[in-house]
Amino acid sequence: MTQSAEQPNVTAPHPLDFVSLGKIVQIRERLLSAQAAGKVVFRFESGDPSFAPAAHVSEAVVAAMYAGKTHYVPNNGIPELRNALAEKVRTKNGITNVTSNDIFVTNGAMHALNVTFGGLLSPGDEVIIPDPMWTEVAENIRLAGGVTVGVRLSAEENFAYRAADIAAAITPKTTAIFLNTPHNPTGALLSRSELQAIYDLARQHDLWIISDEAYEDLVFAPHEHVSIGALAEADDTRVISIFSFSKSHAMSGLRTGYVVTRAPLLQDRLPKLLRCTINGVNSLAQWAALAAVKGSQASTLSMRDEYCVRRDIMLAALRDIPGVRPFVPRGTFFIWVELDSSVYERLEVADADALSTSLADDGIGSAPGDAFGPSYPDAIRFSFSCDTAMVREGSVKLREALL
Numbered sequence: 001m002t003q004s005a006e007q008p009n010v011t012a013p014h015p016l017d018f019v020s021l022g023k024i025v026q027i028r029e030r031l032l033s034a035q036a037a038g039k040v041v042f043r044f045e046s047g048d049p050s051f052a053p054a055a056h057v058s059e060a061v062v063a064a065m066y067a068g069k070t071h072y073v074p075n076n077g078i079p080e081l082r083n084a085l086a087e088k089v090r091t092k093n094g095i096t097n098v099t100s101n102d103i104f105v106t107n108g109a110m111h112a113l114n115v116t117f118g119g120l121l122s123p124g125d126e127v128i129i130p131d132p133m134w135t136e137v138a139e140n141i142r143l144a145g146g147v148t149v150g151v152r153l154s155a156e157e158n159f160a161y162r163a164a165d166i167a168a169a170i171t172p173k174t175t176a177i178f179l180n181t182p183h184n185p186t187g188a189l190l191s192r193s194e195l196q197a198i199y200d201l202a203r204q205h206d207l208w209i210i211s212d213e214a215y216e217d218l219v220f221a222p223h224e225h226v227s228i229g230a231l232a233e234a235d236d237t238r239v240i241s242i243f244s245f246s247k248s249h250a251m252s253g254l255r256t257g258y259v260v261t262r263a264p265l266l267q268d269r270l271p272k273l274l275r276c277t278i279n280g281v282n283s284l285a286q287w288a289a290l291a292a293v294k295g296s297q298a299s300t301l302s303m304r305d306e307y308c309v310r311r312d313i314m315l316a317a318l319r320d321i322p323g324v325r326p327f328v329p330r331g332t333f334f335i336w337v338e339l340d341s342s343v344y345e346r347l348e349v350a351d352a353d354a355l356s357t358s359l360a361d362d363g364i365g366s367a368p369g370d371a372f373g374p375s376y377p378d379a380i381r382f383s384f385s386c387d388t389a390m391v392r393e394g395s396v397k398l399r400e401a402l403l
């Protein structure tokens, strides 16, 4: 960071100086400029559901507004929502012993990660994370003063996050193991036995587990989502689970997520962080979330089925292209593609970054592998969260651009 004469009292480097605004944002800017220049754009860089929320969710927002539910709300979430979420987490996720006191409503899973790391970490604490990983996880760990230790996932292992590799990354400073299933960016899913091995390891080394399950409802048959919290012993509070309404219920702009924790330390600290950051999530969004969790889940299921159609369209377009190796996602709305250098030679680009930029100039969004950590400079992620017509048309263009 450069210090200008007009900035008083800027002395030491600040944790924010080590946080970037993200490559995906830069690609998005490029796409928007291509669009402004009259190009048709295909929003394959973005992970934002194309769907509208279910009608009962929208109706709940309007009803809450007319009922004057527009005042300050309890800091940790409205009691109705906390109760409903405790019930959901017990029955759907199998995390027993959870009561409404263990639910903390946040401004999306992003804020849940921010307050969880903020509440847990002291400067220099190490958190083990998968590599590749959606960037904002590492950024939030750094913001909290923590240090990330990446564990490389590999295509040969279906991008599983293996306890043996995690064990090799443990040091005396390790405080927590972070996991994300289904996984952004690879679409990998952790099985019950893989989760059990991670849980056992964490117990053995007395580590926290932070489990980001933002994509719990975006899982393609025959695969199933398992919550690691369901595997914890009854008296063990080390697992902290994070969920979101953004993807499951197409409520990304309503910014509602939640942390589930029975740990006394976090139960003391999270309310303080919630109070000093947001002082309660937007009241209307919370009434919307209540309708989403208590009402019919039919739209969540039909969205998942449509994502499966989109996945297959995009996968078909990416198959049998020399040097292009897509991984079949088991969950999420992303396809992670490994690239050989032959692709760069054929397309006359220097690397995956340059490929991503060149695709953006052609109106095709993507996210280069190095946006997700150091392990995969030769990879690129495409999202199929935009509408099916755009996925269909854009996939044809994408194939043409890569051949």
Ligand SMILES: Cc1ncc(COP(=O)(O)O)c(C=O)c1O
Pocket (backbone or CB within 6 Å): 047, 107, 108, 109, 110, 111, 134, 180, 184, 212, 214, 243, 244, 245, 246, 252, 256, 257
């Ligand atoms: C793995 C993962 N966790 C958390 C989030 C944050 O979601 P939100 O803040 O919209 O709930 C995202 C968003 O893309 C994500 O990919």
